[in-house]
Amino acid sequence: MADPTPAPTPPEGTPPEGTPPDPPIAVPHTARPPGEVLLEVDGLQVEYPGEGDPIRAVRTFDLVIRERELVGLVGESGSGKSTAALALMGLVRPPGRVTAGHVRLRGQDLLGRSDAQLRGVRGREIGLITQDARAALNPLVRIGDQVANVVRAHARVDGTTARRRAVEALRAVGIPDPERRVRAYPHELSGGMAQRVLIAIATVHDPVLLIADEPTTGLDVTVQAQFLDTLQRRVQATDAAVLFVTHDLGIVAQYCDRVAVMLQGEIVEQADVRTIFSAPSHPYTRELVGLARDRDVPERRRRDRSMPSSQAEVAETPRSSAEAAEARSTRRAGGRLARTEP
Ligand SMILES: Nc1ncnc2c1ncn2[C@@H]1O[C@H](COP(=O)(O)OP(=O)(O)O)[C@@H](O)[C@H]1O
Numbered sequence: 001m002a003d004p005t006p007a008p009t010p011p012e013g014t015p016p017e018g019t020p021p022d023p024p025i026a027v028p029h030t031a032r033p034p035g036e037v038l039l040e041v042d043g044l045q046v047e048y049p050g051e052g053d054p055i056r057a058v059r060t061f062d063l064v065i066r067e068r069e070l071v072g073l074v075g076e077s078g079s080g081k082s083t084a085a086l087a088l089m090g091l092v093r094p095p096g097r098v099t100a101g102h103v104r105l106r107g108q109d110l111l112g113r114s115d116a117q118l119r120g121v122r123g124r125e126i127g128l129i130t131q132d133a134r135a136a137l138n139p140l141v142r143i144g145d146q147v148a149n150v151v152r153a154h155a156r157v158d159g160t161t162a163r164r165r166a167v168e169a170l171r172a173v174g175i176p177d178p179e180r181r182v183r184a185y186p187h188e189l190s191g192g193m194a195q196r197v198l199i200a201i202a203t204v205h206d207p208v209l210l211i212a213d214e215p216t217t218g219l220d221v222t223v224q225a226q227f228l229d230t231l232q233r234r235v236q237a238t239d240a241a242v243l244f245v246t247h248d249l250g251i252v253a254q255y256c257d258r259v260a261v262m263l264q265g266e267i268v269e270q271a272d273v274r275t276i277f278s279a280p281s282h283p284y285t286r287e288l289v290g291l292a293r294d295r296d297v298p299e300r301r302r303r304d305r306s307m308p309s310s311q312a313e314v315a316e317t318p319r320s321s322a323e324a325a326e327a328r329s330t331r332r333a334g335g336r337l338a339r340t341e342p
């Protein structure tokens with residue numbers, strides 16, 4: 001006989017052993033058809049007090065991110081990218097303040113929420129990956145415990161279960177021998193491995209949105225490529241949307257569907273990646289596209305050592321953005337991104 005009150009089927013990936021505590025904001029976390037609006041930002045403005053006039057770090061910022069969409073936010077240092085990214089998560093700290101605008105996650109306003117309510121969203125619905133793992137991780141706590149603490153912050157599970165999930169989370173980001181590595185302290189890890197721990201922490205609850213703020217800064221090119229592949233695998237596995245903050249349009253070409261360009265606190269242009277490369281409209285975007293193309297050539301030549309450099313240049317230069325877009329289509333279709341393994 002049917003149970004009169006059947007438990008709802010948990011979404012894929014939900015651990016059977018734990019149910020999350022009642023969320024302070026009722027954001028449904030169910031599988032949905034692709035393309036629904038996930039995050040809506042309207043008229044966001046953020047200020048910091050200055051010497052005289054306030055610093056208007058974010059002045060014109062309107063952005064929509066759909067489910068599973070990978071959006072790049074690019075712009076030079078000081079253009080307001082990090083401030084905007086923090087504001088999306090309610091993380092602008094006084095004396096900085098949001099002076100205008102709305103941020104909605106699946107229609108639910110975030111900016112009017114209390115810190116406690118926002119903590120329920122961060123780490124569970126929205127995961128954050130910052131650029132400096134060593135600053136983000138607690139130097140005195142073993143990495144396994146740091147992951148397990150995040151598990152327990154949003155799921156009612158016992159310590160053993162949390163530790164087991166921490167091992168799995170570290171395995172999922174390619175940390176070798178995770179059963180042993182859980183006992184490591186952050187300083188015992190390489191920069192690339194520490195950065196992977198941040199991915200593990202940010203994705204352990206299958207967030208709907210990941211915000212990655214310059215996550216590859218400070219990593220060398222090979223480690224950066226490995227990091228981005230790992231991030232991409234976790235994004236696929238969790239079905240998350242991503243806001244990828246970077247000053248490097250080349251990375252955006254490889255990994256994003258759409259891009260918003262920020263200059264002096266304003267989003268001056270946004271478009272799909274192909275359009276940004278083929279028909280950039282703002283002068284600053286054109287400059288960024290030029291820089292990305294210039295850097296792309298030696299980088300690709302280095303990756304494909306089997307090809308003589310003159311041929312590589314001829315073959316690669318004009319196609320780079322189209323190829324990147326193609327690689328993304330392959331990835332979206334569930335295929336692997338073609339990439340020369342180091
Ligand atoms: N905590 C802060 N206090 C005062 N000003 C800040 C603070 N954080 C950022 N700013 C200022 O806000 C502007 C945008 O900075 P930021 O968001 O860090 O830009 P980006 O991430 O694009 O480099 C800059 O002028 C910066 O000096």
Ligand SMILES: [Mg+2]
Pocket residue numbers: 081082083213214
């Ligand atoms: Mg920044």
